[in-house]
Amino acid sequence: xxxxxxxxxxxxxxxxxxxxxxxxxxxxxxxxxxxxxxxxxxxxxxxxxxxxxxxxxxxxxxxxxxxxxxxxxxxxxxxxxxxxxxxxxxxxxxxxxxxxxxxxxxxxxxxxxxxxxxxxxxxxxxxxxxxxxxxxxxxxxxxxxxxxxxxxxxxxxxxxxxxxxxxxxxxxxxxxxxxxxxxxxxxxxxxxxxxxxxxxxxxxxxxxxxxxxxxxxxxxxxxxxxxxxxxxxxxxxxxxxxxxxxxxxxxxxxxxxx
Amino acid sequence: xxxxxxxxxxxxxxxxxxxxxxxxxxxxxxxxxxxxxxxxxxxxxxxxxxxxxxxxxxxxxxxxxxxxxxxxxxxxxxxxxxxxxxxxxxxxxxxxxxxxxxxxxxxxxxxxxxxxxxxxxxxxxxxxxxxxxxxxxxxxxxxxxxxxxxxxxxxxxxxxxxxxxxxxxxxxxxxxxxxxxxxxxxxxxxxxxxxxxxxxxxxxxxxxxxxxxxxxxxxxxxxxxxxxxxxxxxxxxxxxxxxxxxxxxxxxxxxxxxxxxxxxxxxxxxxxxxxxxxxxxxxxxxxxxxxxxxxxxxxxxxxxxxxxxxxxxxxxxxxxxxxxxxxxxxxxxxxxxxxxxxxxxxxxxxxxxxxxxxxxxxxxxxxxxxxxxxxxxxxx
Numbered sequence: 001x002x003x004x005x006x007x008x009x010x011x012x013x014x015x016x017x018x019x020x021x022x023x024x025x026x027x028x029x030x031x032x033x034x035x036x037x038x039x040x041x042x043x044x045x046x047x048x049x050x051x052x053x054x055x056x057x058x059x060x061x062x063x064x065x066x067x068x069x070x071x072x073x074x075x076x077x078x079x080x081x082x083x084x085x086x087x088x089x090x091x092x093x094x095x096x097x098x099x100x101x102x103x104x105x106x107x108x109x110x111x112x113x114x115x116x117x118x119x120x121x122x123x124x125x126x127x128x129x130x131x132x133x134x135x136x137x138x139x140x141x142x143x144x145x146x147x148x149x150x151x152x153x154x155x156x157x158x159x160x161x162x163x164x165x166x167x168x169x170x171x172x173x174x175x176x177x178x179x180x181x182x183x184x185x186x187x188x189x190x191x192x193x194x195x196x197x198x199x200x201x202x203x204x205x206x207x208x209x210x211x212x213x214x215x216x217x218x219x220x221x222x223x224x225x226x227x228x229x230x231x232x233x234x235x236x237x238x239x240x241x242x243x244x245x246x247x248x249x250x251x252x253x254x255x256x257x258x
Numbered sequence: 259x260x261x262x263x264x265x266x267x268x269x270x271x272x273x274x275x276x277x278x279x280x281x282x283x284x285x286x287x288x289x290x291x292x293x294x295x296x297x298x299x300x301x302x303x304x305x306x307x308x309x310x311x312x313x314x315x316x317x318x319x320x321x322x323x324x325x326x327x328x329x330x331x332x333x334x335x336x337x338x339x340x341x342x343x344x345x346x347x348x349x350x351x352x353x354x355x356x357x358x359x360x361x362x363x364x365x366x367x368x369x370x371x372x373x374x375x376x377x378x379x380x381x382x383x384x385x386x387x388x389x390x391x392x393x394x395x396x397x398x399x400x401x402x403x404x405x406x407x408x409x410x411x412x413x414x415x416x417x418x419x420x421x422x423x424x425x426x427x428x429x430x431x432x433x434x435x436x437x438x439x440x441x442x443x444x445x446x447x448x449x450x451x452x453x454x455x456x457x458x459x460x461x462x463x464x465x466x467x468x469x470x471x472x473x474x475x476x477x478x479x480x481x482x483x484x485x486x487x488x489x490x491x492x493x494x495x496x497x498x499x500x501x502x503x504x505x506x507x508x509x510x511x512x513x514x515x516x517x518x519x520x521x522x523x524x525x526x527x528x529x530x531x532x533x534x535x536x537x538x539x540x541x542x543x544x545x546x547x548x549x550x551x552x553x554x555x556x557x558x559x560x561x562x563x564x565x566x567x568x569x570x571x572x573x574x575x576x577x578x579x580x581x582x583x584x585x586x587x588x589x590x591x592x593x594x595x596x597x598x599x600x601x602x603x604x605x606x607x608x609x610x611x612x613x614x615x616x617x618x619x620x621x622x623x624x625x626x627x628x629x630x631x632x633x634x635x636x637x638x
Contacts, residue, residue: 061553134286134395134543168556171548172402179400179549 002037002045007053009080012063017052020045023112025253026088027052028077028096030236031120031132031174033059033166035093040238043246048089048253053080055096057173059166070121070177070185074102081110089253091115094210094235095178098185105191115200115249118210118235122217123184130209133179143208145234183210192221199225200252202245204233226252259600259637262318262352262609263311263626264510267304267338268537269328270616271296277328282540284327284392297331303619307626308342312349314630318383320352320609322454325360325389325396329537336370343378351378354454354475354510354609355385358415359407360397364432368415368439375444382449386412386472391545402549405460407431419448454510457487458555466494466502475508475609478538481582481599483562484509488603504606509599512584512614515628519587526586527575529617534583535572537615584614589632596637608637 007016017034019041025048029035034054044050056076057064067073077099081088089112092100097119104114120129130143141151159167199222203215212229219227228248230241238245272283273291280287308319321338324330332338335353342351351374356367375382388408394401410429414437417427423438443449453465454475465472474491476484488507495502512533514526546556578584585595596608612629613622 133547134281136281136541136543165553165557168548168553172553175400175548176402179394179402179547180398182398 002041002050002052009076009083012056012066012076014056014063015054015059017054018050020048020050022048023253024049024051024084024086024088026081026084026090028090028092028099029055029058030094030096031170031178033170035236035239038239039242040246040249043250047250051084051088055099055173057176058170060169061172064169064173064176067173068176070098070102073099073177074106077103078107078110084110087112089113089115091117091249092119093117093238095120095174095183097121098183098188101188101192101195102185104197105188105194108194108196111197113198113200113253114195115202115252116218117202117237117245118204118207119201119218120178120183120210121185121188122214122221123181123186124211124214124217127211127213129183129211132209133175143234144236145240146204146206146232147234147240150234150236150240189217189221192218193223195222195225198252198255200249201225201227202237202248203227203229204235204237204240205229205231206233207235209235259504259596259606259608260317261629261634261637262320262607263308263314263316264320264322264352264354264609264611265304265308265613266322266324266330266611267300267332268533268613268615269297269300269331270618271300272328272536274532274536277536282392282544283329283537284324284540284544285395287326287328289326291328300331304613305338305341305345307613307619307622308338309345310623311626311630312346314626315634316349316630318350318352318609319346320354320383322354322385323357323387323389325393327392327396327537336374339374339382340377343374343381346381348381350381350383352383352452353385354383354452355387357387357389357393358411359404360389360393360399361411364411364414365418365434365437365439367411368418371415371449372419372439372441372443375449376441378444380444380449382445383452384449385452385454385475386415387454388550390540391547391550392540394547394550395544400549401547403431404550405552409464416448416451419443452508455487456559457483457490458551458559459490460552460555462487462491463494466491466498466506468498468500471495471500471502471506473506473508473607475510475607477510477609479583481595484511484582484599485602488605492604502604504600504604507603507605508607508609509603509605510609510611512611513592513629514584514586514612514614514617514625515589515592515633516624517588517628519591522586522588522591523575523579525621526584526617529613529615529621530575530578530584530586531572532615534578534615589628592629592633593636596633600637 002017002019097116098121321335424436427434452473516522
């Protein structure tokens with residue numbers, strides 16, 4: 001299990017989940033907040049130092065006013081990266097994937113590689129993303145997974161009051177960052193050529209939040225990006241296809257066979 | 259005491275079986291369910307009712323703004339206000355209200371109200387609202403910036419009405435090199451600003467501030483909540499060092515009057531129950547999108563409104579009468595309930611929704627007449 005500390009960068013302190021040692025991996029979480037420390041993270045931490053910060057404004061609204069949009073979040077992480085001793089492998093999921101791309105188009109010098117898992121950030125006209133802000137809590141869980149056992153398990157859990165507060169805060173911050181324009185930055189696509197580190201894209205073919213057709217646009221826009229998609233898989237491949245995704249990511253981080 | 263006749267202008271020909279297939283009568287309800295021929299007749303009836311209210315002696319006639327919904331057919335309430343000006347002569351016309359954050363240029367709101375104020379020679383009362391949560395789904399605007407935009411738009415509009423132009427306005431969301439309204443408002447310093455609300459503590463504090471003293475109207479709430487919020491306003495005013503007058507305190511509720519309690523309930527039942535169950539009811543995700551209120555207010559609201567929120571059963575008129583969310587009964591019953599609320603809060607503004615849900619024209623007009631002749635005079 002990870003150690004949890006408060007990590008301070010300038011005037012913002014956040015919860016940092018940290019485990020393992022080796023070449024550092026920075027994982028940027030999605031709009032639902034810090035994910036449970038599951039098999040994917042355990043396996044990563046067996047080979048790497050894994051850093052999983054909670055984005056400012058997530059968990060509670062202490063720093064929400066300092067981050068008005070995704071550009072602010074990217075700038076915050078550029079500051080964050082400057083506090084680390086060396087470059088990192090960056091992995092970002094969904095909102096965190098979008099953030100990762102926004103960081104990389106600004107400055108790749110602190111990155112060893114970029115792995116995007118079902119990232120937000122681009123728009124494919126004619127294929128709307130799912131409206132997670134209008135979905136009921138049950139619809140959200142159902143639509144996040146292809147295998148409904150995962151949704152059943154999530155729905156069977158009763159949240160503690162503290163967890164419910166975190167969910168509320170996370171939804172607030174997601175609305176700040178991604179309500180309008182919904183889950184994308186119209187300017188991002190133009191600058192994706194600036195991503196100059198090895199890049200990997202992972203997508204579930206049955207993603208109902210950000211449909212897999214978005215992967216094609218990323219693949220066209222980021223030169224040399226490796227793309228892996230998974231059948232019978234929803235928006236969270238590192239949970240729903242944990243074994244395969246873990247193997248792929250570890251191999252990619254080692255610079256293994258393409 | 260002052261009385262307003264308030265109209266929501268619902269689309270009454272709604273196919274309720276189709277309505278039941280959708281999560282809401284707002285935003286997602288297909289507009290193929292709207293028949294323009296029937297809708298046009300609805301507008302004609304509703305405007306006649308509002309105009310007739312002047313003849314009946316109401317002090318104010320009132321309309322409001324909602325988007326993409328069968329609940330109310332007034333996405334542009336100022337258009338209704340403009341037509342009411344032409345058909346009335348002395349009654350005040352209240353637009354309760356315009357949703358300030360929803361527009362990219364709040365100066366258009368300042369301009370339209372200023373025009374209406376001139377057209378009516380000072381008969382306009384304005385309402386400043388944020389719009390309910392569904393409005394943020396309908397417009398795409400982020401609810402996370404709703405409060406900021408509201409405050410800033412308010413400051414911009416009031417400045418535009420009161421400061422000599424041209425001047426520059428420098429904000430976060432709105433920036434103008436030239437603010438210079440033509441026409442200026444007819445009333446001095448500007449038309450009254452009322453604040454309809456469902457009672458967030460931030461809004462109460464802001465409205466009660468001595469720099470504003472904006473009349474505060476509680477809408478669609480159980481009687482205990484109405485009393486609680488109006489008294490919060492009074493307490494807040496005292497904390498600011500003054501005593502709130504009754505003219506700063508208003509209550510907006512569906513009201514139905516008939517000869518007897520039994521008859522009133524029987525006649526109001528379909529209208530009341532359709533209003534709360536079919537037209538107004540929204541899932542949390544639509545009613546309270548993230549950021550619409552502060553985290554603290556959101557938690558308080560969720561806790562307090564659990565009874566009124568998403569629910570498995572249809573609310574009955576008995577429950578709604580019991581909680582005092584609606585006022586239904588004989589003239590004496592209705593008078594007593596209003597008197598009781600006046601005694602509890604000191605309010606002197608009653609915003610009567612005398613048409614609600616599917617209530618038909620005949621019953622609406624009987625209700626209006628009886629309210630005007632049997633209830634209003636004795637409370638003045």
